[in-house]
Amino acid sequence: MVTLNFYAAARAATGIAEDQFSPASLGEIISAATIKYPQLAAILPGCSYLINGSASSQLEKEIASGDVVDVLPRFAGGA
Numbered sequence: 001m002v003t004l005n006f007y008a009a010a011r012a013a014t015g016i017a018e019d020q021f022s023p024a025s026l027g028e029i030i031s032a033a034t035i036k037y038p039q040l041a042a043i044l045p046g047c048s049y050l051i052n053g054s055a056s057s058q059l060e061k062e063i064a065s066g067d068v069v070d071v072l073p074r075f076a077g078g079a
Helices: 008-014 026-036 038-042
Strands: 002-006 018-021 048-051 054-056 068-072
Touching: 002 008, 002 026, 008 038, 008 068, 018 026, 026 038, 026 048, 026 068
Parallel strands: 002 068
Antiparallel strands: 002 018, 048 054, 048 068
């Protein structure tokens, strides 16, 4: 499974700090999270993502079992 960590506004939108998803591309995992937590739809356009601690904006990037994805909304107006 892939661990998806939610921070700040993403955590507020989901009501949880983390969830588990099946391995897939980053885009597919984000889409699955949005289906499960519809409130994320308003937050995600301004989010950045860390995969195992490294920034990535490639939605086609494959995420493997055991990987950790951090969903980082804008903090204090930053990107």
